[in-house]
Amino acid sequence: MNKKKIGLILFIFFLLVPVYWMVNTSFKDNTEILSKRTWLPETFTFRNYVHIFTTQGWRDSFINSFTYVAINVILVIVAAVPAAYAFSRWRFRGDKHLFFWLFTNRMAPGATFMIPMFQLYSNIGLFDTTLAVALAHCLFNLPLAIWILEGFMSGIPKELDETAFIDGYNFSSFFRKIFFPLIKPGIGVAAFFCFLFSWTELLLAKILTGIANKPIVVTLTASLGAEGWDWGVLTAAGVLTMLPGVALLYFIRNYITKGFSMGRV
Amino acid sequence: MRNRAWLFLIPALFLVSLSAFIPLMTVINYSLHVLFPGSIPQFVGFENYVDVLHDPTFMGTIKTQCWFTFQVLLFEIPLGLGIALAMPKKGRWLTFTLVILGFPLLIPYNVIGIVWRVFTRADLGVIPAFFARFGYSYRPVEHAVDAWWTVVVMDIWHWVPLVALLCFAGLQTIPDAFYQAAKIDGASTWATFRRVTLPKLRYVLTIALLLRTMDSFNIYSEPYIVTGGGPGTTTLFMSLYTSSQAVGGFDMGIGAAMSVVYLFIILILCYTLYTFMVNVGRGGGTTR
Numbered sequence: 001m002n003k004k005k006i007g008l009i010l011f012i013f014f015l016l017v018p019v020y021w022m023v024n025t026s027f028k029d030n031t032e033i034l035s036k037r038t039w040l041p042e043t044f045t046f047r048n049y050v051h052i053f054t055t056q057g058w059r060d061s062f063i064n065s066f067t068y069v070a071i072n073v074i075l076v077i078v079a080a081v082p083a084a085y086a087f088s089r090w091r092f093r094g095d096k097h098l099f100f101w102l103f104t105n106r107m108a109p110g111a112t113f114m115i116p117m118f119q120l121y122s123n124i125g126l127f128d129t130t131l132a133v134a135l136a137h138c139l140f141n142l143p144l145a146i147w148i149l150e151g152f153m154s155g156i157p158k159e160l161d162e163t164a165f166i167d168g169y170n171f172s173s174f175f176r177k178i179f180f181p182l183i184k185p186g187i188g189v190a191a192f193f194c195f196l197f198s199w200t201e202l203l204l205a206k207i208l209t210g211i212a213n214k215p216i217v218v219t220l221t222a223s224l225g226a227e228g229w230d231w232g233v234l235t236a237a238g239v240l241t242m243l244p245g246v247a248l249l250y251f252i253r254n255y256i257t258k259g260f261s262m263g264r265v
Numbered sequence: 266m267r268n269r270a271w272l273f274l275i276p277a278l279f280l281v282s283l284s285a286f287i288p289l290m291t292v293i294n295y296s297l298h299v300l301f302p303g304s305i306p307q308f309v310g311f312e313n314y315v316d317v318l319h320d321p322t323f324m325g326t327i328k329t330q331c332w333f334t335f336q337v338l339l340f341e342i343p344l345g346l347g348i349a350l351a352m353p354k355k356g357r358w359l360t361f362t363l364v365i366l367g368f369p370l371l372i373p374y375n376v377i378g379i380v381w382r383v384f385t386r387a388d389l390g391v392i393p394a395f396f397a398r399f400g401y402s403y404r405p406v407e408h409a410v411d412a413w414w415t416v417v418v419m420d421i422w423h424w425v426p427l428v429a430l431l432c433f434a435g436l437q438t439i440p441d442a443f444y445q446a447a448k449i450d451g452a453s454t455w456a457t458f459r460r461v462t463l464p465k466l467r468y469v470l471t472i473a474l475l476l477r478t479m480d481s482f483n484i485y486s487e488p489y490i491v492t493g494g495g496p497g498t499t500t501l502f503m504s505l506y507t508s509s510q511a512v513g514g515f516d517m518g519i520g521a522a523m524s525v526v527y528l529f530i531i532l533i534l535c536y537t538l539y540t541f542m543v544n545v546g547r548g549g550g551t552t553r
Contacts, residue, residue: 004351011348011425012365018422019368021391022380037389079276086273095270100539102277105285107479107531111508112524115517116291120283139284142277147472155438189434200373202486203508217373231383238376245371246364253363256434257355 019242026236033231048236058237061219064130065199066244068215071134072198073191076141080190081183084149089158099150103143113139114207121208128210136208137198144197145190152186185255192252199245216241289528295521302517313522322498323506323523327530330503334481334534337420341477342470344421345428350462352433366426378490381419385491405492409499412492416500419487424480428473435469436462471542475535482531503527 025033026048027041036042052058086092087099117136118127126132156179164174205215220237296313298306317323348366353359372380385392385405392415396403405411439462447457463470485504488494494501507527510520 008348008351008362011344012362015365015369015422015426017391018380018384021384022372022376025383033383034389037391037394075280079280082273083277086270090270092270098274100536102281103475104532104535105281106476107482107528107535108285108289109483109504109507109524109527111483111485111504112292112520112527113288114508116288116295119291120287135280135283137284138280142280142284144476146277151468151472196370199371202373202375217375220373220379221375229379231379234376234379235383238372238380241373241376242368242371246367249367249371250360250364253360256363256430257359257437258434 022235022238025231026239028232030230030232045232048232049240051233052237052240057214058216058219061214061216062240064209064213065205065215065217068130068133068137068205068213069195069198071131072137072141073194075134076138076145076194077187077191079138080142080145080149081187084146084153085179087146087150088153089161099146102146106140106143108139110139110201110203114203117204118207127208128213130209130213132208133205133213133215134198136204137201139204140201141194141197144193148190148193149183149186152183152189156182185258188252188255192248192256195248196245199241292521292524295517296525298518300517300521306518309518313516313518314526316519317522317526322501323526325498326501326503326506329498329501330482331530333417333420333484333502334478336417337424337481338474338477340417340421341425341428342474345425345473346432346466346470348425348429349432349436352429363430366429368426369423370426370430374486375490377419377423378487381415381487381491385415407496409496412496412500416488416492419491420481420484423487424477428477431469431473432466435466439465467542467545471539474538474542478535478538479531482527 024039024041027044027046028038029043029045029047032038032041032043083102087095121127121132121136126135160178160182161174164178169178200217202217202221206218209215209218216237220234220241297308297310299309299313300306352362369377384390385403387393387404387406393403403411405415443461443465444457447461452460483504484502485508488500488502489505492500494505503523504527507520507523510523
């Protein structure tokens with residue numbers, strides 16, 4: 001028992017050291033960052049954070065990122081819930097193959113899908129919109145959401161559906177009143193993972209946006225100026241990009257502890 | 266019934282076509298052409314594939330990539346499972362651990378690269394200072410071994426939390442009754458783990474294993490920023506090389522052919538893993 005605790009504490013320490021270094025750096029000024037190795041900022045400053053909050057470009061790109069992540073999560077959940085329901089409830093021809101094939105989409109190398117994605121979304125007139133990024137991110141989020149939700153739904157006995165239909169519920173009222181509350185934790189967990197992957201993805205977000213809808217991940221690397229990277233601002237932005245997800249994780253923590261494990265496999 | 270199932274799949278299939286199917290067809294189409302930006306594409310059949318398979322750098326990246334994926338899986342899956350088992354089951358400490366686990370996952374990939382670059386800078390970083398105490402001069406920019414382990418450890422740091430979160434969610438569904446029964450039967454800790462926990466975790470372990478396999482193949486931003494593929498080609502992963510070919514103003518047909526070969530390798534690997542995970546332990550009757 002104690003060995004477990006020590007292992008866990010060591011691992012948490014290992015996780016936190018680079019994060020601490022990022023937070024630490026974000027409160028230093030650039031002279032200190034580039035001249036000394038200090039465990040606490042000697043010249044404690046909010047300059048980097050003030051810079052981000054007062055610069056139009058930084059604020060806009062935070063909003064852009066939030067927009068496409070939100071659209072992506074909504075699209076993915078709306079499409080994945082019925083799909084996962086079909087996979088968990090019915091056997092139909094080719095279901096096993098389709099289920100695996102859906103997951104293969106995630107394998108597509110983002111780095112090499114950049115040009116085709118760019119052409120596709122330019123052709124349908126969506127280039128430099130948040131919607132384009134949201135749609136493109138379905139590439140890796142949709143399969144994952146379907147897998148997670150299918151796991152949750154298969155944990156709910158089929159007899160529940162049948163009893164409800166015998167009791168005179170039609171499909172939509174059954175879904176709203178009985179099924180949805182039961183799979184809410186699953187939706188929460190799936191939404192969290194979609195948020196996570198969409199928020200942190202760089203390549204597709206970069207190629208599909210121009211000036212107007214530049215996301216935060218691109219602004220970060222674009223800040224490479226003539227005198228090199230502004231490390232202070234970069235690390236401050238890193239801290240800020242981490243926070244929304246951490247808040248989300250805090251809110252859905254009880255859903256994760258509900259767990260998911262039953263499933264098709 | 267069958268038709269209704271397909272009806273339910275329409276929204277998902279529509280999104281898949283926009284995000285995966287059409288781009289994939291485009292890539293396959295490119296791979297059969299000689300395609301310099303700004304000139305008329307010329308159909309060449311499978312010539313690009315022949316070129317790609319004779320490119321020693323590309324074949325080298327396949328080896329590097331598979332070795333890397335094997336190593337990170339070897340560390341990440343057992344470590345993630347171990348963390349999940351060691352996590353507190355409820356209360357404030359659980360919340361604390363969950364939130365901490367989220368930290369590395371929620372930092373954008375390029376910021377992770379930046380953080381690790383600050384962290385490993387030869388003159389001001391923490392890791393070089395740590396190694397200097399033991400008299401080892403750590404230089405990831407020049408030393409192949411240092412660069413390799415930096416990328417591996419960075420990947421472990423980044424993704425073990427994901428495996429741990431998935432495993433933890435899986436563990437929560439195993440009813441206490443199973444453990445009590447095992448205890449009454451006098452099963453050892455190892456036997457309980459082997460006969461109760463592992464089979465019940467098969468679904469989440471499959472997801473974790475497949476996710477990590479395919480995502481580690483797609484690793485791009487972090488090594489790009491931290492090592493830039495170097496020194497030499499030690500950390501030149503498939504995606505780094507392929508994208509340098511696909512967007513560098515070269516023949517896009519070659520880049521596309523590389524992507525198809527690359528996709529094909531992941532597909533075979535994942536299919537093998539998937540089939541293995543579906544069938545392993547099926548015989549014993551202990552599952553589900």
